[in-house]
Amino acid sequence: MSYDLIVIGTGPGGYVCAIRAAQLGLKVAVVEKRGTHGGTCLNVGCIPSKALLHASELFEEAAHGFKKLGIDVGTPRLDLPAMMAHKDTTVKSNVQGIDFLLKKNKVDPFLGAGKIVAPGKVEVTMNDGSGAKVLEGKAIVIATGSDVATLPGIEIDEKTVVSSTGAIALDKVPDTLVVIGAGVIGLELGSVWARLGAKVTVLEYLDRILPGMDGEVAKQFQRMLEKQGFAFKLGQKVTSVAPAGNGPVTVTFEPAAGGGGETIAADVVLVAVGRKPYTDGLGLDEVGVARDNRGRVVTDAHYATTVPGIYAIGDVIVGPMLAHKAEDEGVALAEILAGQHGHVNYGVIPGVVYTMPEVAAVGQTEEELKAAGIAYRSGKFPFTANGRAKATLHTDGFVKVLADAATDRVLGVHIVGAGAGDLIHEAAVLMEFGGSSEDLARTCHAHPTMSEAVKEAALAVDKRPIHI
Ligand code: FAD
Numbered sequence: 001m002s003y004d005l006i007v008i009g010t011g012p013g014g015y016v017c018a019i020r021a022a023q024l025g026l027k028v029a030v031v032e033k034r035g036t037h038g039g040t041c042l043n044v045g046c047i048p049s050k051a052l053l054h055a056s057e058l059f060e061e062a063a064h065g066f067k068k069l070g071i072d073v074g075t076p077r078l079d080l081p082a083m084m085a086h087k088d089t090t091v092k093s094n095v096q097g098i099d100f101l102l103k104k105n106k107v108d109p110f111l112g113a114g115k116i117v118a119p120g121k122v123e124v125t126m127n128d129g130s131g132a133k134v135l136e137g138k139a140i141v142i143a144t145g146s147d148v149a150t151l152p153g154i155e156i157d158e159k160t161v162v163s164s165t166g167a168i169a170l171d172k173v174p175d176t177l178v179v180i181g182a183g184v185i186g187l188e189l190g191s192v193w194a195r196l197g198a199k200v201t202v203l204e205y206l207d208r209i210l211p212g213m214d215g216e217v218a219k220q221f222q223r224m225l226e227k228q229g230f231a232f233k234l235g236q237k238v239t240s241v242a243p244a245g246n247g248p249v250t251v252t253f254e255p256a257a258g259g260g261g262e263t264i265a266a267d268v269v270l271v272a273v274g275r276k277p278y279t280d281g282l283g284l285d286e287v288g289v290a291r292d293n294r295g296r297v298v299t300d301a302h303y304a305t306t307v308p309g310i311y312a313i314g315d316v317i318v319g320p321m322l323a324h325k326a327e328d329e330g331v332a333l334a335e336i337l338a339g340q341h342g343h344v345n346y347g348v349i350p351g352v353v354y355t356m357p358e359v360a361a362v363g364q365t366e367e368e369l370k371a372a373g374i375a376y377r378s379g380k381f382p383f384t385a386n387g388r389a390k391a392t393l394h395t396d397g398f399v400k401v402l403a404d405a406a407t408d409r410v411l412g413v414h415i416v417g418a419g420a421g422d423l424i425h426e427a428a429v430l431m432e433f434g435g436s437s438e439d440l441a442r443t444c445h446a447h448p449t450m451s452e453a454v455k456e457a458a459l460a461v462d463k464r465p466i467h468i
């Protein structure tokens with residue numbers, strides 16, 4: 001039971017770190033207390049939510065989009081159990097894929113709860129009831145991810161007051177859904193149920209949706225969601241959520257700036273106010289691994305914690321809680337442990353909201369550039385002027401390219417539009433290579449594609465778009 005590396009947690013951070021380390025010749029064990037590998041992302045996060053987003057988007061299209069294209073399917077009927085079965089099958093095939101990959105790379109899996117009992121020693125309480133095993137490793141990686149956060153006094157029962165986990169498993173479409181929190185998860189899962197027929201109201205403490213994303217993008221996107229039937233109550237502080245047996249849940253809120261309270265009743269309330277690092281039962285205090293004031297494991301630039309030989313990556317440390325950030329940290333750390341120079345460029349981590357239209361961003365927002373005093377030029381191009389968007393009836397949204405005023409280096413790209421989550425990657429690659437808006441504008445883009453809007457936005461930085 002002696003390893004070069006023991007990884008605790010097999011989410012996108014942990015399993016990717018384990019595989020990369022094994023590729024580099026390290027003897028690796030992983031410890032996972034959930035019954036399956038893949039972590040939050042594959043089991044209850046990215047993958048199931050995208051399965052439901054895709055299915056519900058097609059349902060909505062069939063009901064309201066097909067007719068305009070000359071397809072009359074009548075009124076589509078929702079088979080929610082079948083939609084949920086699609087989600088479950090998707091999750092199953094993805095988590096089984098991780099089993100296969102771990103085996104292929106000769107990583108030893110231990111299904112059980114891991115606890116660091118001393119530097120170099122992890123005790124695993126096995127899920128199968130076979131007792132505790134002690135694994136020894138030259139290095140230990142904490143990749144235990146995050147868990148749902150809630151507000152004080154709000155109890156999540158996963159039936160009428162749900163977290164994202166309950167919201168991807170409702171057994172019927174609620175007539176009314178209140179979403180607390182206008183972040184990515186709230187808007188994605190709100191979209192799923194709105195498309196399936198729920199009347200969705202979003203309560204948000206801040207005076208805007210999608211905190212952290214470009215302000216202009218957030219404003220326009222809010223209007224698009226409102227057109228889809230979303231109601232937003234911004235600048236509101238939720239003070240209580242009171243379930244009443246099987247009846248509706250009463251949500252009480254008041255203006256964040258002060259003032260009289262209001263109530264709203266809903267069949268289901270989704271609490272989507274964020275996630276918190278998960279370190280329960282890991283024994284961190286006993287071994288002396290420091291955490292910050294938000295409970296995140298403190299690491300240096302090479303993912304080393306305050307205890308030699310113990311490292312941490314992913315949602316459990318500082319930075320955006322995103323699967324691909326966790327994965328890239330997993331790769332970087334494995335390479336560092338194998339004596340290479342692993343590195344993550346935190347300036348170029350794309351963020352995507354998988355709604356319809358999608359929202360995608362990489363690099364800095366206008367607000368961030370202004371706050372940093374960086375002079376920039378902006379180029380914008382709307383999808384209404386893009387031929388492919390017209391042909392597919394996906395004309396909502398735009399591309400915005402922000403480039404340094406002096407050097408023309410692209411500093412940020414922000415997209416609202418169908419397929420934005422894929423379009424953003426040409427910007428990410430460009431930015432990794434320190435490219436300019438002129439580089440983007442001079443790159444030949446296939447016609448007719450949505451990507452042409454990216455090229456046109458780059459041309460617009462120099463005030464010379466062709467198609468507008
Ligand atoms: P996790 O995926 O949380 O994995 C940690 C694992 O560690 C868990 O399986 C846990 O059981 C295990 N563990 C914890 N403690 C122990 C212990 N003591 N012993 C053994 N095992 C332990 N991100 C995106 O990039 N794109 C998306 O579209 C996206 N959609 C999301 C949708 C939802 C609804 C949610 C909730 C999240 C979404 N995320 C998305 C976020 C993404 O899931 C996380 O950023 C990602 O899973 C973090 O990976 P991780 O490896 O750090 O941790």
